[in-house]
Amino acid sequence: MGGLFEKLGDRAGILALSLLAWAVLVFLILPLFVVIAISFTTTEFLAFPPVGFTLRWYQRFLADPSYVDSILLSARLAFGSTLIGFLLGVPAALALKRSTMPGINFLASLFLSPLILPAIIIGVGVLQITTALDFPRSFAAMLAGHVVIILPYIVRTTLASLEGFDASLEEAARDLGASGLVTFLHVTLPTIKPGIIAGCLFGLIMSWIDVEVSIFNTVIATSPIPVKVFNYVQYSVDPMIAAVSAGTIYIAFIFVFLLDRLVGLEKVTGRK
Amino acid sequence: MPLIAIDRVTKSYGSLKVLKGVSLDVEEGEFVALLGPSGCGKTTLLRAIAGFVDTDGGDIRIAGRSMTGVPPNRRPVNMVFQNYALFPHLSVRDNVAFGPRRSGVASGEVAGIVDGALATVGMSAYADRLPQQLSGGQQQRVALARAIANKPKVLLLDEPLGALDLKLRKRMQMELKHLQQKLGITFLFVTHDQEEALVMADRIVVMHDGAIAQIGSGEDIYARPQSRYVADFIGEANILRCAVAADGSLRLAGEGIDLPYRVAPGTAEPALLVRPEEVRVGAAAQGGVELAATVMDRVFVGNATRIFARLGSGQEIVIHQTGTGEGAGPSEGDAIRIGWAHDAARVLTS
Amino acid sequence: MRITRFWAAILLGIPLIYLVVFFVTPLCMVLADSFSNKAGELTFENYATVLGDIYYWEVLGYTLWLALVTCVATLLLGYPLAYYLTLVERRAFVKRLCFILILMPLFTSSIVRSFGWLVLLGREGLINDGLLMLGIIGRPLRLLSTQTAIIVGMIYVMLPFMVLAIASVLQNLNPSLREAARDLGASAFSTFLRVTLPLSVPGIVAGTLIVFTLSISSYVTPRIMSGGRSVVSSMLIYDQFLLVFNPFLGSAIAVVLLVTCFVLIIAYTLILERKPVRS
Numbered sequence: 001m002g003g004l005f006e007k008l009g010d011r012a013g014i015l016a017l018s019l020l021a022w023a024v025l026v027f028l029i030l031p032l033f034v035v036i037a038i039s040f041t042t043t044e045f046l047a048f049p050p051v052g053f054t055l056r057w058y059q060r061f062l063a064d065p066s067y068v069d070s071i072l073l074s075a076r077l078a079f080g081s082t083l084i085g086f087l088l089g090v091p092a093a094l095a096l097k098r099s100t101m102p103g104i105n106f107l108a109s110l111f112l113s114p115l116i117l118p119a120i121i122i123g124v125g126v127l128q129i130t131t132a133l134d135f136p137r138s139f140a141a142m143l144a145g146h147v148v149i150i151l152p153y154i155v156r157t158t159l160a161s162l163e164g165f166d167a168s169l170e171e172a173a174r175d176l177g178a179s180g181l182v183t184f185l186h187v188t189l190p191t192i193k194p195g196i197i198a199g200c201l202f203g204l205i206m207s208w209i210d211v212e213v214s215i216f217n218t219v220i221a222t223s224p225i226p227v228k229v230f231n232y233v234q235y236s237v238d239p240m241i242a243a244v245s246a247g248t249i250y251i252a253f254i255f256v257f258l259l260d261r262l263v264g265l266e267k268v269t270g271r272k
Numbered sequence: 273m274p275l276i277a278i279d280r281v282t283k284s285y286g287s288l289k290v291l292k293g294v295s296l297d298v299e300e301g302e303f304v305a306l307l308g309p310s311g312c313g314k315t316t317l318l319r320a321i322a323g324f325v326d327t328d329g330g331d332i333r334i335a336g337r338s339m340t341g342v343p344p345n346r347r348p349v350n351m352v353f354q355n356y357a358l359f360p361h362l363s364v365r366d367n368v369a370f371g372p373r374r375s376g377v378a379s380g381e382v383a384g385i386v387d388g389a390l391a392t393v394g395m396s397a398y399a400d401r402l403p404q405q406l407s408g409g410q411q412q413r414v415a416l417a418r419a420i421a422n423k424p425k426v427l428l429l430d431e432p433l434g435a436l437d438l439k440l441r442k443r444m445q446m447e448l449k450h451l452q453q454k455l456g457i458t459f460l461f462v463t464h465d466q467e468e469a470l471v472m473a474d475r476i477v478v479m480h481d482g483a484i485a486q487i488g489s490g491e492d493i494y495a496r497p498q499s500r501y502v503a504d505f506i507g508e509a510n511i512l513r514c515a516v517a518a519d520g521s522l523r524l525a526g527e528g529i530d531l532p533y534r535v536a537p538g539t540a541e542p543a544l545l546v547r548p549e550e551v552r553v554g555a556a557a558q559g560g561v562e563l564a565a566t567v568m569d570r571v572f573v574g575n576a577t578r579i580f581a582r583l584g585s586g587q588e589i590v591i592h593q594t595g596t597g598e599g600a601g602p603s604e605g606d607a608i609r610i611g612w613a614h615d616a617a618r619v620l621t622s
Numbered sequence: 623m624r625i626t627r628f629w630a631a632i633l634l635g636i637p638l639i640y641l642v643v644f645f646v647t648p649l650c651m652v653l654a655d656s657f658s659n660k661a662g663e664l665t666f667e668n669y670a671t672v673l674g675d676i677y678y679w680e681v682l683g684y685t686l687w688l689a690l691v692t693c694v695a696t697l698l699l700g701y702p703l704a705y706y707l708t709l710v711e712r713r714a715f716v717k718r719l720c721f722i723l724i725l726m727p728l729f730t731s732s733i734v735r736s737f738g739w740l741v742l743l744g745r746e747g748l749i750n751d752g753l754l755m756l757g758i759i760g761r762p763l764r765l766l767s768t769q770t771a772i773i774v775g776m777i778y779v780m781l782p783f784m785v786l787a788i789a790s791v792l793q794n795l796n797p798s799l800r801e802a803a804r805d806l807g808a809s810a811f812s813t814f815l816r817v818t819l820p821l822s823v824p825g826i827v828a829g830t831l832i833v834f835t836l837s838i839s840s841y842v843t844p845r846i847m848s849g850g851r852s853v854v855s856s857m858l859i860y861d862q863f864l865l866v867f868n869p870f871l872g873s874a875i876a877v878v879l880l881v882t883c884f885v886l887i888i889a890y891t892l893i894l895e896r897k898p899v900r901s
Contacts, residue, residue, distance in 0.1 A: 010810040014710060021706035024699050025723045028781060031738025032726055034748065038741060046741055048748055092637035099630035107634065114645060116832070118839025118883070120856045121876050124863055125648025128655065144644045151641070168357035171324055174344035175351045176371035176422055183345075186370075190361040209731035211842045212856075216863060226731040230842060233737050242741075245734040252729035256722055265721035266793075268786060 032249050039246040041239050057243035067228070067244060073139070074224040077214075078207040081146035082154075085203045088147070089154030090196055096155070097162040108159070115152040119212035122148055127216040137219050145213040150203035157202070161195025198263045205255050209248075273336055275300040275458055276321065276426060281330035283316055290316045292482040293330065298426075303452050303459045305473035307466060309505070313482040314462045318428050321460065322351050335425060345374070350424040352432045356415040358403035364390070364414050365399040371422035389417040392451065409440045416448075420455060427452075429461045433468065445471045466506050470494070478502050499622045503545045510551070510589045511620070512544045522619065524563075526585030531561060533619050543620045548592035550616035553579070553601065553608055562611035565589065567602045577601055581610065656873035668874035678858070678875070682882065685854040688844070689837035692776040693830045699777065700784035700829065707785070708792040709800075709818075728782040736846040739775050740766065767849035775847035780837060784829040791825030792818070827894060831887060838883050855879045 034048055039057055041050035061067045089111075096108045114122060126145035130136045169191065173183040211226045218227055225248065232241050259265060274297035283291040290313045298304050306314040319325040321332055323344035332339045334348055350371065358367050368386045377385065390396045393413040403411055412432060419427055432448075433441045449472045452459045463469055469476045470490040478485040478493060478501075486493055486502045497503035500511055513525040520537040522544065523530050535542050555562060565581040568588070579591040579602065591610060593601060602608045659665045672678045707720050727735055742748050743765040750762040765771055795818065803813040841856040855875060862872030 013810060017702055017706055018710060021703045021710075021720075024703045024781070025720060027699075027778070028727050029723050030748075031735055031742060031778065032730060034741050035734060035738045046744070048741055088637040088640055091633040095630040095633035099627065099634075101627050101630050104630075107638070110641060110646075111637070116835050117649075118835065118856070118876075118880065120839050120841050120859055121649070121652065121880060122645070124859060124869075124872065124876060125652050126644060127863065128651040128869070129644060129648040132651070147640070148645045151637075166355070166357065168353045168355060169359060171322075171344065172351070172353055172357035172359070172418075173370065174324075175322055175347075175349075176418065177345045177374035178370070179343075179345055182374065187359055191359075193361075205729045209729065211731060211733055212839070215841075215860070226733050229731070229737070230733040230846075233733060233740070233846060237737065237740060241737070245737050248734050249726070249730050252726055255729050256725045259725070260718070260722075265718055265725070268721065268725065 035242055036246045036249060038239060039242040041242075043239070046237055046239060046242065057239045058247070060240050061244050061247075067225070070223060070225040070228045071247075073222060074208055074226070077139070077142055077146055077224055078204045080143050081150055081207045082200050082203040084143070084147045085150045085154045086196070086200055089151050089199065090158050093155045093158035093162065097159055111155045112152045114148050115156070119149060119210070120216075123213040123216035126213060130217065137217055139222075141217040142214050142224070145217055146207040146210060149210065149213055150206050153202040153206060154196070154199035157195045157199035158192060161192040165191060194263045194267065198259065198267065201255060201259050201262070205252070208251065208255075274298060275302075275335060276460070277331075277333040278317070278321070279331045279333070281317070281320060281332060282328045283313075283320065283325060284328055289482050291320070291327070294479075294482070294484055295330075296477060296484060296487070298458060298460060300425075300458055301456050303449070303461070303472060303474045305461045305463055305469035305476045306479055307463055307469040307476050307505075308479035308485075309464055312479040314464075314479045315430060317479070318351075318430055318460065318462045321347075321426070322349055322428050323347050348425040349428055350419040350422050350426075351428040351430065352412075352415045352419045354430045354432070354434060356403075356411045356432075356435075358411055358414060358418070360403055362402075363399065364395065364401050364403065364406070367403065367414060368418045368421050371418065375422060385421050386417075389421040390414075392420065392455075393417045408436055409444065412436060412444065416451070420457065424457065426458045426460055429459060431462055431464070433463075433465075441468075448472055470506075478505060480505075496618065497545065497620070500543055500545075500620050503618075503620060508548050508590065508592075510546045510548060512546065512583075512587055512589070514542050514544055516542060524583070524585060525587070529563065532559070532614060533617070535619055535621055539621050544617050545620050546589075546612055546617045548578070548590040549594065550612045551589065551591040551610055552612060553591060553593065553610055555609060555611065560611050560613045561617065562609055565608055565610050567604055567606045567608060570602070570604055581608065652873045652876055655870050656877045658870050660870070668871050669878075671871060672874050672878055678878075681853050681855055681858060682878065684852065685838055685856075685879070686882070686886075688772065688776060688854060689834050691773055692780050692837045693833050695773070695777045696780045696784040696833050697826065697830060700781055701788055701826070704785045704788035704792055704825075705818075708789050724782050724785055727778070728786075732779050732840070732842045733846065735779060736775050736843050739771065739778065739847065743771050743774070767847070767851050769852070772844055772847045772852060775843045776837060776840065779840065779843050780833045783832050783836065787829030787832060788822060788825040791822050791828070795821055823894075827891075831890070835883060835887070838879065 037050050038046050038048050040053050040055070041047045042052035042054045042056070092111055096104060096111065123145060126141060126148065127136060130138070130141035130144065135141055165188070169187055170183050173187040178186065209226055210224070211230055214224050214227050215230070218224065220231065223231070225244070229241060229244055256265070259268070276296075276298040278294060278296040280293045280295050281291050282289070282293050294313070294317060306317060308314045316325055320327050321334075321339075323339065323342060327340075339347055359370065362370070365386055368389050369382050372382045372385045373379075386399070387396065390399055393416050395410065395413045395417060398406060398410060398414070403414065406414065412435075415432070433444050436444060445468055448459075461469075461473065473490065475487060476490055476493055477487050480501050486498050488496070493502060493506050497506065503509045503511060514522045514531070515525050516535060516537065516539055517523055517530070518537065520534045520539075521530060522533045522535065522542060524544075531544065533544065563583055565583050567579055567581050569580040571578045571580075576592055576594045579593060581589050581591060583589060589610070656668055657664055657666065659667060707717065711717050711720065744750070745762045745764070745766075747765070749765060750759075753759045754762065799817055799821070800813055803817045804810070808816060839856055841854075841860060844852065844854045845857060856879075858875050859872050859879070862868045862875065
């Protein structure tokens with residue numbers, strides 16, 4: 001009987017835990033759901049639940065060149081900084097993992113440290129250096145800053161995929177007649193590819209959603225979309241800005257989808 | 273000219289000497305096993321031949337050409353790795369085609385080579401699978417196919433059966449042996465499993481502590497081990513400590529019984545090797561050795577009975593009695609006479 | 623395959639130069655600026671201002687308090703979700719759905735997420751409507767620009783980081799350990815308390831560290847959710863740089879924030895090292 005009660009108790013515990021977990025999940029998605037919902041309202045003010053259904057707000061923001069420019073700017077920033085981050089991060093990760101040079105561990109933590117440093121301080125610092133180098137508040141300045149904040153993501157995931165890499169695969173390739181370069185291109189690279197893709201996707205997204213670094217390095221007239229939304233929302237909110245915001249949520253969904261397709265969502269938590 | 277000539281090869285990792293001047297010749301078409309416990313240097317030697325370990329001294333020549341400074345991809349050898357090292361992102365077909373593509377085989381011929389190699393190991397039906405979709409035994413076959421597709425002069429195998437279960441391992445042992453006979457390629461095979469070496473190899477190289485302890489055929493090494501180490505490592509052995517009388521005749525240590533064996537006078541700590549299956553319960557044959565013993569334990573193992581006995585000197589001896597049915601033979605605590613034929617024992621001086 | 627120093631230098635060289643120019647040098651410049659004035663002289667006046675004025679201490683204290691509350695709350699909410707996701711839920715498609723729900727906010731800008739809360743917490747927002755409908759309150763509460771709003775917003779933004787950090791550790795725990803505990807007679811709850819929880823400490827540490835550092839420097843969420851009524855350190859930095867145009871004082875505030883953050887993190891890790899967690 002005691003066993004039965006205990007079993008029931010365990011069951012109840014699991015049920016309570018599941019309910020709590022789902023409550024937290026609802027908490028996580030509710031604001032996004034609300035933003036999307038109100039972007040379809042026919043009212044001139046924010047109404048939840050939305051009244052009717054219209055795509056008017058989407059039409060309005062897509063007809064506004066300043067929003068389209070902002071989105072394009074953000075996209076250029078994201079792809080540009082990710083490309084640079086890839087070109088810098090993957091070779092760096094290879095060297096960091098494979099070299100036995102003294103001080104290599106220190107260098108590894110240097111490459112990962114922008115991750116734990118307040119982004120706002122990186123933003124300020126980039127403003128200072130680009131002022132000194134005479135290109136402050138420009139696309140190039142933002143690009144430089146975004147590369148700094150996304151580099152750790154690419155380095156980290158590439159390092160992680162090299163960590164689980166079976167060294168005998170490279171030996172097998174060499175044994176079968178492949179040169180060092182061919183081995184890298186045909187064996188090493190394909191095996192660590194998921195890690196690199198995950199890193200680049202994270203890079204794209206971190207650049208795409210950044211406010212802290214961009215805000216110090218942009219001028220109001222041309223700012224990336226999150227900064228533009230930020231400047232708007234501080235003073236007023238209306239269904240059009242909901243439509244713009246909803247647009248960025250759709251983009252986030254595309255990224256989640258790509259991550260699932262190309263890498264697998266469970267890999268996000270680094271299953272060994 | 274031997275196909276592989278290993279000449280006084282040395283290798284150290286820091287202060288640890290892994291290879292202490294190993295010399296070994298392997299002839300074309302031979303199946304040679306490098307046998308020893310882990311840490312004896314056998315895998316290091318194999319990897320040195322493949323080119324993954326830079327040796328400190330000595331030279332390795334394959335088909336007369338020195339391999340010093342030659343990278344792994346330019347050596348006429350191929351390896352079957354311990355965990356197969358199949359490329360997880362390539363299909364079975366592409367795994368096997370990897371080598372031929374690298375060595376500049378015309379693309380039209382690659383398919384034929386791959387099909388041939390896969391047919392040889394009986395894996396033709398799995399060409400389009402990915403390695404992780406195969407069982408351990410199937411992966412093993414693909415690894416073999418991949419290694420032979422390049423038509424190496426020597427196939428190196430690093431404990432290739434270690435990851436398989438016992439039944440499959442036994443079957444693969446025979447298959448590997450037949451494959452080697454069919455292909456005629458020299459196989460150099462690393463294992464810690466003496467049975468594997470005995471079943472497959474033409475010649476066994478017993479390694480111990482970075483050096484070669486003995487080289488010979490399986491029968492040779494089993495019947496005529498040159499040291500206690502080899503005697504103990506191959507098969508089961510009773511190694512009885514002995515003292516030497518002034519004239520060089522042996523006396524069982526602590527027993528005071530003279531034995532009809534001689535060594536050079538002054539030999540330090542000789543021992544007598546008697547395989548358990550050579551020991552008989554009861555009176556010895558003419559000219560043999562006969563001793564008194566007490567039965568300590570008795571274990572029925574199916575096709576035989578094992579008797580653990582103690583000699584008067586306290587040395588223990590194992591007797592492997594075949595053909596005796598249940599209930600027969602001495603039981604625990606019995607005082608018995610044991611013995612063996614004169615030629616059944618072998619004097620070990622090192 | 624090992625690589626030689628030559629290749630390591632080639633591969634690392636350019637990335638390293640980049641980091642030195644756009645990361646290390648800027649930080650040094652911020653540090654140097656904090657000891658300068660408009661005339662370019664060496665001075666401690668910025669620190670005198672920051673450390674001498676009770677206002678700055680209050681802002682720093684509030685920033686740390688907010689980060690701490692966020693840490694504790696995300697841990698309490700995030701742990702059950704991480705546990706459910708990794709150890710309870712077995713259906714692959716449900717797991718996938720959970721991951722989508724966790725990653726969606728993470729991949730959305732903090733400004734958009736805060737915007738969502740503005741709508742939810744408004745006078746006629748979903749929360750007030752719900753409470754009214756249930757009869758819990760008689761008239762709409764003022765939720766916007768309150769401490770509740772700031773804390774809810776911060777928890778919301780940081781929660782995915784905590785969940786992922788803990789889940790990654792729980793996911794890699796050897797299941798036999800839990801089975802062994804059950805086999806040895808532990809109840810489900812004591813298995814959690816004596817086996818799973820102690821073993822997941824590294825995830826808790828990683829999660830709290832990342833949430834703490836991100837919270838301490840977050841700017842967008844406090845600004846939007848407080849409606850300017852509460853001030854955190856990052857707002858001061860922003861104002862000094864972009865509104866008051868006093869980058870020297872702004873740098874000093876940044877350095878104080880950074881040093882405080884480092885000291886606390888080091889203290890935290892030291893305490894954890896000195897007191898190994900016992901079951």
